[in-house]
Amino acid sequence: MEIGRENSCMIKMDEGLICIDRTLPVVSILGKKYTILILSLLGNDNTRNNFNDIANSIPGASRRIISMRLHELENEKIIEKNEGEITEYRLTDRGYAMRKAIVNLLEVILNFN
Amino acid sequence: MEIGRENSCMIKMDEGLICIDRTLPVVSILGKKYTILILSLLGNDNTRNNFNDIANSIPGASRRIISMRLHELENEKIIEKNEGEITEYRLTDRGYAMRKAIVNLLEVILNFN
Numbered sequence: 009m010e011i012g013r014e015n016s017c018m019i020k021m022d023e024g025l026i027c028i029d030r031t032l033p034v035v036s037i038l039g040k041k042y043t044i045l046i047l048s049l050l051g052n053d054n055t056r057n058n059f060n061d062i063a064n065s066i067p068g069a070s071r072r073i074i075s076m077r078l079h080e081l082e083n084e085k086i087i088e089k090n091e092g093e094i095t096e097y098r099l100t101d102r103g104y105a106m107r108k109a110i111v112n113l114l115e116v117i118l119n120f121n
Numbered sequence: 122m123e124i125g126r127e128n129s130c131m132i133k134m135d136e137g138l139i140c141i142d143r144t145l146p147v148v149s150i151l152g153k154k155y156t157i158l159i160l161s162l163l164g165n166d167n168t169r170n171n172f173n174d175i176a177n178s179i180p181g182a183s184r185r186i187i188s189m190r191l192h193e194l195e196n197e198k199i200i201e202k203n204e205g206e207i208t209e210y211r212l213t214d215r216g217y218a219m220r221k222a223i224v225n226l227l228e229v230i231l232n233f234n
Contacts, residue, residue: 019162042152
């Protein structure tokens with residue numbers, strides 16, 4: 009038992025405690041640059057998107073970092089890559105569940121006044 | 122009208138479009154290191170926390186970065202600082218609204234299997 013970690017990851021909720029291991033890749037990805045935008049954009053219209061669609065939707069973003077992020081999201085089965093004539097990305101079921109919660113969070117923020 | 126930005130920030134939802142300006146400080150803070158953990162931890166038991174409580178809850182974290190993050194969150198009125206005998210931090214109403222949406226997102230992630 010890792011006392012340090014156990015003590016560090018308690019988040020109290022109505023229904024009890026949840027334990028966040030911030031070293032979990034999926035938790036770690038969440039806090040990385042562009043993750044929230046990529047997931048939000050990829051779910052638009054349930055469409056697939058190729059790399060340029062994604063990169064062009066985030067002007068000024070580093071294409072290298074977007075590429076890293078897509079790779080990490082694919083590793084965590086949050087998005088999937090279809091390699092046909094054009095390589096396209098789309099959200100998995102996990103990805104859609106995450107996007108829904110992310111959009112909800114963005115709405116909370118945008119309602120700040 | 123900034124076409125580039127407008128094109129870049131469309132997120133389609135059931136109820137229409139939302140437009141995310143990723144240069145908004147509060148959107149930018151969301152993707153920074155420790156933000157999600159700090160907000161999650163600060164809401165525990167509705168208590169106030171001093172700097173050491175927060176830093177000790179995230180072992181291995183850089184105290185300098187936690188300090189920067191607290192400052193940014195305070196600037197965005199997501200947390201407030203009470204300077205008494207001990208300087209303490211707590212969530213504002215904004216902060217509680219954000220924490221609720223964040224915890225919901227973390228639950229989605231933790232339910233991945």
